Amino acid sequence: MAYKTDTQNENKTEARERRCLMCRERFESEWAGERICKRCRQTAAWRQG
Numbered sequence: 513m514a515y516k517t518d519t520q521n522e523n524k525t526e527a528r529e530r531r532c533l534m535c536r537e538r539f540e541s542e543w544a545g546e547r548i549c550k551r552c553r554q555t556a557a558w559r560q561g
């Protein structure tokens with residue numbers, strides 16, 4: 513009875529370290545579509561109507 517439970521989606525596009533497109537700094541994105549760090553997102557928030 514030695515079942516392996518290595519069926520974790522560790523390679524899924526979830527929270528992982530990415531590089532911000534604006535400041536080029538590394539940040540931890542919460543999802544795949546997030547490519548801008550939270551800092552820049554705040555400053556860029558006003559740009560999105």
Ligand SMILES: [Zn+2]
Pocket residue numbers: 532533534535536537548549550551552553
């Ligand atoms: Zn940034």
